[in-house]
Amino acid sequence: MTEAQNFESGLIDDQKSGSLEFLKFFDPTTMSIHLKENQKPLAKKGKPGNFELVQIGNKTLQRDYLELISSQILTAVDDEMLGNVEISKPGALVIQYRDYRIAITRPPFSELLEITIVHPIKQMALEEYNISEKLMARLTERAEGILISGPPGSGKSTLASGLANFYNRSGKIVKTFESPRDLQVDPGVTQYTRLDGSFENSADILLLVRPDYTIFDEVRRRDDFRIFSDLRLTGVGMVGVVHANAPLDAVQRFIGKIELGIIPSILDTVVFVKDGRISKVFELELKVKVPSGMVEQDLARPVIEICDFETSNLEFEIYTFGEENVIIPVSKKQKKIGIESLAEEKIIDKLRRYDPNPQVEFLSDSRIKVYVSKDSIPGIIGRNGSNIKELEAMLNLHIDVEEINSEHISNSNLTYDNDIPFDFSESRTALLLDVGKQYSGNYAGIYVDGELLFSSKIGRKGHIKILKRSNDGKKFTRFAQSKSSVQVFLTNR
Numbered sequence: 001m002t003e004a005q006n007f008e009s010g011l012i013d014d015q016k017s018g019s020l021e022f023l024k025f026f027d028p029t030t031m032s033i034h035l036k037e038n039q040k041p042l043a044k045k046g047k048p049g050n051f052e053l054v055q056i057g058n059k060t061l062q063r064d065y066l067e068l069i070s071s072q073i074l075t076a077v078d079d080e081m082l083g084n085v086e087i088s089k090p091g092a093l094v095i096q097y098r099d100y101r102i103a104i105t106r107p108p109f110s111e112l113l114e115i116t117i118v119h120p121i122k123q124m125a126l127e128e129y130n131i132s133e134k135l136m137a138r139l140t141e142r143a144e145g146i147l148i149s150g151p152p153g154s155g156k157s158t159l160a161s162g163l164a165n166f167y168n169r170s171g172k173i174v175k176t177f178e179s180p181r182d183l184q185v186d187p188g189v190t191q192y193t194r195l196d197g198s199f200e201n202s203a204d205i206l207l208l209v210r211p212d213y214t215i216f217d218e219v220r221r222r223d224d225f226r227i228f229s230d231l232r233l234t235g236v237g238m239v240g241v242v243h244a245n246a247p248l249d250a251v252q253r254f255i256g257k258i259e260l261g262i263i264p265s266i267l268d269t270v271v272f273v274k275d276g277r278i279s280k281v282f283e284l285e286l287k288v289k290v291p292s293g294m295v296e297q298d299l300a301r302p303v304i305e306i307c308d309f310e311t312s313n314l315e316f317e318i319y320t321f322g323e324e325n326v327i328i329p330v331s332k333k334q335k336k337i338g339i340e341s342l343a344e345e346k347i348i349d350k351l352r353r354y355d356p357n358p359q360v361e362f363l364s365d366s367r368i369k370v371y372v373s374k375d376s377i378p379g380i381i382g383r384n385g386s387n388i389k390e391l392e393a394m395l396n397l398h399i400d401v402e403e404i405n406s407e408h409i410s411n412s413n414l415t416y417d418n419d420i421p422f423d424f425s426e427s428r429t430a431l432l433l434d435v436g437k438q439y440s441g442n443y444a445g446i447y448v449d450g451e452l453l454f455s456s457k458i459g460r461k462g463h464i465k466i467l468k469r470s471n472d473g474k475k476f477t478r479f480a481q482s483k484s485s486v487q488v489f490l491t492n493r
Helices: 001-018 023-025 061-078 133-141 155-169 201-209 222-232 247-252 258-268 341-353 374-383 383-396 408-411 471-477
Strands: 032-035 042-047 050-055 083-089 092-097 101-104 114-118 147-150 174-178 189-192 213-217 236-242 269-274 276-291 301-307 314-320 323-330 359-364 367-372 398-403 415-422 425-426 430-434 443-448 451-457 463-467 486-492
Touching: 023 032, 023 061, 023 114, 032 092, 061 083, 101 222, 114 398, 133 276, 133 367, 147 155, 147 247, 155 174, 155 236, 155 269, 174 201, 189 201, 189 398, 201 222, 213 222, 222 236, 222 258, 222 408, 247 301, 258 276, 258 301, 258 314, 314 451, 314 486, 323 415, 341 367, 341 383, 374 398, 383 398, 443 471, 451 463, 451 471
Parallel strands: 147 236, 147 269, 174 189, 174 213, 213 236, 367 398
Antiparallel strands: 032 042, 032 114, 042 050, 083 092, 092 101, 101 114, 269 276, 276 301, 301 314, 314 323, 359 367, 415 486, 425 430, 430 463, 443 451, 443 486
């Protein structure tokens, strides 16, 4: 008899004995099982970051059998007082039974009946992680705004459970916010869910009991970020769990949801988990300084520094530039990471409404010159200089405007390579060179009869747009119907 046949025979025998049917799908390596009507049973086996989906039986699952499993689970929750129905919606149930998280979906929510059951393979104490003495000291003595991040299945909740138990055993009062409640924590840790459907209501109760630490699993909705922040600002130690594909992504999740300047007061330690281990730790600090790459004192502003915790190396800076919040990577090898790279892109985007192909030259760290077509200059300056003054105030730069010509183009610091094909078309107001979406965001040089006519940033749709009324458009019109005389090259900046 095959392994699958033995497994199915065991299910039938166990059904007769009255025990819970779904337990027979689990072994010590099973992370989750996936049972769907008219499909064969599947399971994820392995460990966080290293698992595979395998078939665990040859028999197609029928609705009656899945209804039996569902009924058994609900009866066990009612009779044994070892579980709760965490979410109940038309077509969906989420149940926590012992340490199993169970999702049951059916029409109208899903097209067929499906049961998904997740089970933690291993509980890990904080001491089992390869944590440096420096990080352990921080978690013990200083960290009160901790963010645990990582991709799905990386082990975030396992680490959060270990941290909750660590604080509980260290004599701290620890609560959790969960929906559903599935963290594997000590009995001394109280697990809260949404009160009357809202974590905001739960937060009102939490403030009355004044815990030392609250584990928020997971911070997902906009209101969740606000509640997390509000609780931290009241003095509650917070540990949040968020999905993120990279360490920096976790910090970015907070940008735009709360005021930029208070983020370091909310988050002091960001832990990135991958494949069940801690792979990166960031620390955040707010400073008033001139951002890296800027030298003028009047450019000083509040800057959030994101440093590698273990090495103390500065890796990113977050600050307001113009009207936008920006994140700039910081590297000792980079000479131009601040004002030039950021301002050039912003200026070009602003000027493109007047001229599709502006050029930018940096005269100093606080002064630039832009080259545009003659017809574009009045619009850029504005009535009594209103437009240019607004742009200068936004960027904290003095801007000179000059008509572009072939000398400016040829003397630019751009180099061109990689001749790329294009398709030509035109609209009522513009000429379009379609080079493909794969080149969007790059810069290109347009050559006519071997001479550089102008350079332009390739748009999101892979188009180079040339306004017919511009000088470049008028020049280009003469060659528009002769693709053999026109070449497009990518630029190296």
